[in-house]
Amino acid sequence: ENILDRSRMAPKTPIKNDPVDLSKQKGCTPDRNPMTPVKLVDRPQADPWTPTANLKMLISAASPDMRDREKKKELFRPIENSEQNDIPDSLQYDMVDDGTVDEFEKQRPSRKQKSLGLLCQKFLARYPSYPLSTEKTTISLDEVASILGVGRRRIYDIVNVLESLHLVSRVAKNQYCWHGRHNLGQTLKMLQEAGELQYGELVTSQYKEQDTEYKSGDQKRETVPYSHDRPLLDFAEPDCTSASANSRKDKSLRIMSQKFVMLFLVSKTKIVTLDIAAKILIEENQDTVDYSKFKTKVRRLYDIANVLTSLRLIKKVHVTEERGRKPAFKWIGPVEFPGKTDEPRGHCPTSGPPAEAQRGACAPYQICAAGKQRFTRHASFNSTQPREGTKRKVSSEPSSPHRERQDEYCSKMINLATVCRQKIEEDTRNSSVTSHLSLLPVPGDSDFCVNPLSQAVFPVVQADMPNLLLPKGVSSQALHPPSAAASKTENGKPPLLPSQPFLCFPSSSFFMLCGGLQENVSRERGTDEKAFPPEAQGAVPPANCQKRSSHKCAPPSAPTDDEEPAAKKQTIEQGDVPLSLVIPKNPAESPKADPAPGSGCASAVHLEAFHLDLPSPAALETADKKSTKPLDSQEQEKWSQNKDPGEPSPGKDHISKENANQPFVPQYLYVQPAAGLSSFNFLFSANQAPSAIGLAASQLPSLSVPCVMVPSAALASFPLVCSPAIPSPLSPVPEGSSAAASMNISMSGLASTAPVFIGTTAVVTPNGSPSPSVDPQLTAHPAAHPRPVLARSCSAVNLDSPVCVGHPVTLLKLQQPSSTPVTPKSVRPARHEAFFKTPGSLGDPGAWKKNDGNQTRNGSSVQRRLEISSTSAD
């Protein structure tokens, strides 16, 4: 076989001499060429293949050198090669050589031969992509390592990534269970949803801008705040039960992998540059993001990318930006996900692994479906979610270890979102630049140019769903119980949302929430929006819509621009969809009210609606798309799927969902603390009125948006929940914090109208100081939807509303009204995007470097402030 392949490939030269090349393909002669030897050429390899050679190989295989043998095996399927060809490389060679006798040395294969990507291919080749349900394959790490001839460490790299996608699950100590790709769709769906929440729109094309910034500017680097890393997503697995295991650090690789995938799923262009991804993923608090850290992150991303490439989910491309080309990866995997996929089983039956394993497997789906909703995950607290929400569960939850995670999780998400936003914003700004757009995506090729615009385009996302999603991951499992009760589960709709419009915020950071409304949008871009046909529609349903069905309500879409992605979209849609959401719950209810079980039901409904609706209501999508499309033609590819209005498909929606999400809601802007505000959090609701929401956009303009500030400290401990609906006073505020002051200012203006509601209730967690992390990093980003995540973790309630991301637009409004920007720089009126930017967006590495040492966390706070101010100055 090998031979064939090679020949096919046409190797360039058979020569061994060349080490490198040869190794790869070699091809010409099938014989063995040395793949390995390559570089050095140590040995020339020469052994021709002869029949004997095969024997030799066999022998060798038999012999201790399993590896070799292994290598050979792998041959069989060089995925890449077939596709692209090139990459392939090396696999083959080794075999050959080995075959020969000398094995030992054989020369060392070139580095490529040992690459993780290749190794991963080999690994994957060993297992069926779609194993029968019945079979459960267990994977022994040691065994595989020996077979593949690599160190165990490498296997972990692979397995961790695969695990993040639920292709495998850990069963026991050295054992993993192979699930195959059956659930991949679901997993991706989840990730997408989660990604939307978090990142929301952001993404898109970040690259460009960033670069610019980075380089130049920079000074600021922002990092994302977020303190801990925790697992963002772990959705599924985490289950509680065995959870213990999970704790580990964070398994950053797993988390990173998921986040990375999320970025792709959220991105319009489906292209993500490494640097951007790295920035986004550096959430941690670090203020300073050191350059080194960035570098390390990038390294990890390469590891992940290699695995994903082997899975054929992404491929390497180059994005040409102003600056130059940047390495990037393009998502080539499925974009839409039909409903779940599948099968439940998945896991390995293996012996009986802990339930957990199974659970884990299952979980994902559920998660998705179900929603997670519930706020907290811990059952311990109580089951009631609803209330809890109100209360906010605070959770301290000591009880569960997980909780922390969740929180963190949330926060991370938020951070990410922020970051993304920033980027986006930036991009937008910069956007002009790129002209590439057009280019874009060529599908096949590797290089493209991305266009900045595109980014803009992409929609924002919204949160609603996300919440669900997130939770699921996290909470779902963990939580399961409590709220779960009826409502959510079955459909998966989580209860939460609808009704309540609460938002939770992670403690650490603070956020601003702004509701963007259509209005805003329109204002800003009147053009885009222009039509809001949907509105009308949207309007209609509002109140009652809530129920799932309502979604459909969703309005059509209006075409909007992309530029501001989110904002617009949201706005647009919001009107429609959101309405329903809003209404639903009890609007007024305060936090407490939340949903009790009953409500839960409702909420559940909502969820469904969202989910389902979204999809179904193709309209929404359509709308969104439309809006978006224009901008992005480029992107089309991706979108195309969705596009059809008619289509209801559930699964696909992801995208649509986004849209959907957006629509409703409320918009809030979430600002992260980075700015230095750490002390407090702000929430703004654009629309707010809960009920209003339903209304169309008209309702509240930006001005109206209420803001709430919460002291961060407080928050830190607990999550805040806000319900837009409720009119409560905004200001509960706080406790004061000095920091607040600055912020406040702006806020104050805003506040008035708003119906924001904040409840802090519960919460409190023990975490300790999670928040502390504070991070200066980002300044404000708009995060968007904290809610979902938050909610879940926090327990807050859900948010139905929306979270949304702030679109730039929104901000603008806000700003305007307030005149002062709320956050530090974020506000840029100019673009929607701008809206919250953080001080620097991720800075460039260089910048980071600078910081290094000194700034550290502590300092950071200070810095932040400074930054903020500066920003604001801007």
Next chain:
DNA sequence: CGATCCCGCCACATT
């Protein structure tokens, strides 16, 4: 020279 990323030290977790 920048992009990749292998290798394996070493810390932390689990046994």
Next chain:
DNA sequence: AATGTGGCGGGATCG
């Protein structure tokens, strides 16, 4: 303490 895991980053290769 042994062993499993996996973060991490030096520094080698690739292009």
